[in-house]
Amino acid sequence: MATKTVTTDTFAQSVLTSDKPVLVDFWADWCHPCHMxxxxxxxxxxxxxxxxxxxxxxxxxxxxxxxxxxxxxxPTLKLFRAGRVVHTLVGATPKRVLVAELADHL
Incomplete structure (x- = not known):
């Protein structure tokens, strides 16, 4: 399963009402750390x-x-659970740090 692209029209259904936690990456094409x-x-x-x-x-x-x-x-990463933001990370985060940060919320 790859990452899922969401839009204004699909955000509520894809993120806010998801039965699983959703990690949303707010990114921009011009942002080098986002590409990293x-x-x-x-x-x-x-x-x-x-x-x-x-x-x-x-x-x-x-x-x-x-x-x-x-x-x-x-990039800013926001973890949503049951329609609410439960954790936020800012910047290009190494995988081991990202996994550790999310562990308490999954």
Whole structure:
């Protein structure tokens, strides 16, 4: 399972009402750290497909989502559970750190 692209139209259904926790990557194409993080998120999506959805929001295409969730730096990762943000990480995070940060919430 790869990461899932979400839009303003699909955000509520894909993220807020998901029966699994959803890690949302707020990213931009011009953001070098975002590109560094992308393969880590793809791996995480594949490895944790049974208990986690990894979604991506292009903040240039959907700035209203970034504004709604207070995203001001990129990449920003927000973990949603039952429609609420339960954890936030900012910046390109190494996989081992990302997994450790998420462990308490999965």
């Amino acid at each position: 993080l992308a393969p880590v998120l793809e791996q995480l999506a594949d490895e944790r497909a049974d208990d986690l959805v990894v979604a991506k929001v292009d903040v240039d295409a959907y700035p209203e989502l970034a504004e709604q969730y207070g995203v001001r730096a990129f």
